[in-house]
Amino acid sequence: MKANRQLPIPGLHNVVLLASLFLVTLPTPSPAVQWTQLAQTARHNVALDTESVRLTSLGRLGVWLRFIPRGERQRREAATEHSQKGYRLHLEYYEIDCGENTSVMGLTDVLGAGGRRLSRKKGNGKPETIVPGSALDLAASKVCPKLEETPQENDEAPPASDKPAAQQTTAPEDLQQQIKDALQLTQREPSDFRAWVALGNAYYDAEMPDKAIPAYNRALAIKPQDTDVLNDQGAMYRQTGDFEKAVTNFEKAFAIDSSNLESLYNTGYVYAFDLNRIDKALQVWQRYLKLDNSSETARQVQSFIERYGE
CATH class of the missing domain: 2.40.128.710 (Surface-adhesin protein E)
Known part of the structure; x- marks a missing residue:
């Protein structure tokens, strides 16, 4: 993983x-x-x-x-x-x-x-x-300015896509292959935790959060306490704009494993820069520094506190 x-x-x-x-x-x-x-x-x-x-x-x-x-x-x-x-x-x-x-x-x-x-x-x-x-x-x-085109009388309008605009982009070939392989693995082994994680990760890397989230759900149905999957799914929720669910995932991951500092960092990040809850973010950042005060990430957290704590 x-x-x-x-x-x-x-x-x-x-x-x-x-x-x-x-x-x-x-x-x-x-x-x-x-x-x-x-x-x-x-x-x-x-x-x-x-x-x-x-x-x-x-x-x-x-x-x-x-x-x-x-x-x-x-x-x-x-x-x-x-x-x-x-x-x-x-x-x-x-x-x-x-x-x-x-x-x-x-x-x-x-x-x-x-x-x-x-x-x-x-x-x-x-x-x-x-x-x-x-x-x-x-x-x-x-x-860049675009030329205004006048449609010809005999031109037929292209069929509308059923997919949202964000889902119409095609993943690079290597990621398409990863998704294909992971899908096949989940079909052969539908109760295999690692297969669903691999599928979620492939969709994550292809920037397809709407597909990554349900794949991670299947993995969490097998291992609901897995902090890596909770954290990754939280990042996907954030990408879709569902910030509350993102925070819920990050907080759950940290509650399960207090050494999971990535989830604690991510919680503060979403509170500050997505939900505009600087008060909550400052509480999380202070908590982070009690657990880690010497890493590069800790110095970054300290800079956040100095910048937004006034």
Whole structure:
């Protein structure tokens, strides 16, 4: 079984501090940052500053993207990649040529605890083709103007899909194979706990929470006290916007195993950044520090308390 999932580091909420990180002679995010969630990559949650979009002198659209690691492992990988041990998240500035479907990377800002800028790197200034399906491609689809098409009289409208928009995306081939293998295993061994966990995990990795949740339910029907599954299912509830159920899962996992610090961290995260219950989050964070006051996650929790505890 894989390790517990820890929720990603939240974005910056102090927009005044964020705006002050950039030199006035260079592109800056909007003073009133409006981050719009774009995508989840294998390593990051990616968002677009919708108020930062500006037309440049070359006719391109300048945009800021924010990249927040999805978990501690991804944060460490990004810290190594950017050569910044204190890495928490980073911002990237692009200029998009909508007509040519290319982009030029202008800047990368690496931010640490409290929104402190650790480094700034300039791009090479060369236009590159935007990769279809990438976070930048999604950003371009949001900011680039679209031609208004007039339907032809003989054109037939495409059939409407029965599936919600969030379910119409196709998982990568490797994940499709994992899902297929796991489904076959559950059919052969419907009482096998590990089979249902594998299926839930495959749906989790494919970002299909509506399918991951019932798979985890089947696993919990066999082993209701499994804290790993409770934690992972809680993360899936959160992804669907069911924050109360997410908290219930995380709290249950911690009640079963008081050494399960991931679930305690996740509880505070949802209270603070999803339910806007800073009072509850502060209680959870203080409790966390009584159990762990020296790890990288503990330092992150301490930074939350310092930032939001006033």
